[in-house]
Amino acid sequence: MTKVLTIPGINNSGSDHWQTLWEAKHDHIERIQQADWDFPHCDNWVKNIESAVQKSGADTILVAHSLGTLALAQWIGQTKLPIKAASFVSIPDPQGINFPKEAQGFDSIPNLHLSFPSIIVMSTDDPYGNVDKTKALAQAWGSELVVLENCGHINASSNLGEWQ
DSSP states (O other): OOEEEEEOOTTOOOTTSHHHHHHHHOTTEEEOOOSOSSSOBHHHHHHHHHHHHHHHOSSEEEEEETHHHHHHHHHHHHOOOOOSEEEEESOOOTTSTTSOTTOBSOOOOOOOOOSSOEEEEEETTOTTOOHHHHHHHHHHHTOEEEEESSOTTSSGGGTOTTOO
């Protein structure tokens, strides 16, 4: 069975977050742990993604949310490891006014065409995102773009539950 690794954002994903609910329900879905969820540094998060994918293998799907999407993008720009696919949910704008000051090293987003299938999911009213920048990333990366209306940051506060 394909392994799915989740990459939460800053402060981790709480008990009502769709990533946590997925992990609790499905044995093949597992979270990539970070040493510091509250004061994240991109280089450290990228190293943990590399280590997790190295253990998991090429038949891995990565599902990132929020700040985890930026770490995933940085990892993709640096790694030689293959993966099966990736999903980026609620990509934040590192230059946005709501971007967390505690997050260090996440300011650049690689602009490269991805060599595997990918989906970007965004909401029209995400307080951390930028609609135009996210659409441009989807085009540059060759990702399918899914636009949700008024779902905020697509997190526990969005009341999505398990979110099929």
